[in-house]
Amino acid sequence: MHTIAVVAFEGISPFHLSVPCIVFGDDLLKLGAPRYRLLIAGEKIGSIHTMSGFSIDVGHDLSGLTEADTIIVPAWGAPSDRPPQALLSALRTAHARGARLVGLCLGTFVLAEAGLLDGRTASTHWAWADEFECAHPEVALNRNALYVDEGDILTSAGTAAAIDCCLHIVRTDHGAEIANRIARRLVVAPHRQGDQAQYIEAPLPKQGSGDLLAATIAWAIAHLNEPLSLERLADHAGMSLRSFTRHFRKKTGTTFTQWLLGQRLAVAQRLLETGSCSVDHIADMAGFGSTVSLRQHFTRAFSISPASYRRQFQSRPALRSVP
DSSP, X not given: OOEEEEEOOTTBOHHHHHHHHHHHTSOGGGGTSOOOXXXXXXXXXXXXXXXXXXXXXXXXXXXXXXXXXXXXXXXXXXXXXXXXHHHHHHHHHHHHTTOEEEEOTTHHHHHHHTTOSTTSEEOOOGGGHHHHHHHOTTSEEOSSBSEEEOSSEEEEOSHHHHHHHXXXXXXXXXXXXXXXXXXXXXXXXXXXXXXXXXXXXXXSOOTTSOOHHHHHHHHHHHTTTSOOOHHHHXXXXXXXXXXXXXXXXXXXXXXXXXXXXHHHHHHXXXXXXXXXXXXXXXXXXXXXXXXXXHHHHHHHHHSSOHHHHHHHHHHOOOOOOOO
8 A cells, every 4th residue: 555644743734734634535445546545744743733723643753754655745834944854864765765755835845955856846835936946046946837746756836736736646646537536526626737827816617606707618628529719718708809818818827728738638648547449539539630639749748659658557556665
C-alpha cells in the first residue's frame, strides 16, 4: 500500500491540513482503486495547536516520514518561519531514497529551504512570489502556475490549487476517472491544468446558477464531439464575440482554444484508460476530427502517443512502496 505522510506543525492551518487528508483519505476502494495509507507526522507525537484555536493530536513523529512513499508539506506558517532542522534533514533523506515530495502553497518554501528545489521550477502562492524569489534565487519560480509537477517533486499555489495538485497526483496514480469521481464528491473542478493562471474567477460552471456563460460552458463540455468555435459559444450565450471572449477568459483563466484542447485531451485520457474502443473512435468522441490530430496534440501534451499511453496505463502495476 502506498503510504502518504502529511507534515503537521504548531500553528498549522487546519483547512490546509485537511486538503490532502480529504483527497487521499477518501475511500478509494469504493471508487475502484486501492486506498492510500495516510498518516500525520510532526516534530513530536501528541497535541499541537492550530491557528484556528483548537488542538489536534499528531500520531507520528518525524520518524514516520521514513515509512512514506509520498510526503506532503501543507502551507507553512509564514515564509520567514525557518523550518526545524530535523524536518529539513528528514525531507532530504526521504528524497534521496526516492520518496515523492509535495509542497502545497507556502510548503514550497520548506522544500526550497531544504535545498531540494535548486535548479528546478516551482510554484507557490502569488502573494508571496517576491519573497520566494528573493529568498531562493536558485529556484525558477513559475508565478502563474497552479501547480508544477517535476516527477519526484510537486509544488502548488494557494488553497484551491492545492486541491488541484492533490487531484493531479491521484490522476497520475490511478487515472482520470478515479480523480474525477473524487472531485465530484468534493464538488470541485475535476481537472485544471497545472499551467492555468492562478487569477481566475471560477474554473468550471456551477449548475443551475442562472449564469448564461456558465451554462454555455457546461453545454460545450457536453458537446465536445461536435465542431465548437468561439462564434458558436458566443451565440449560444447570447453575447457578442468580444464580450464572450473577455468573460470566458475571466471565468476560466485561459483562452477558449487552450480550454477546449484541455477538455478534449481529458476526455481522450479517460477513454484510453477505461475503454476498449479504437483510437480512431476516441478521436471522434473527443472532437479531434482525426486520429492524426489526436495523436499530435496528445503526444505534444503528454510526451507519449495515445496507443502507448493506453498500453502503459492498462499494464501499470499497483503503486509500490519506496524502499
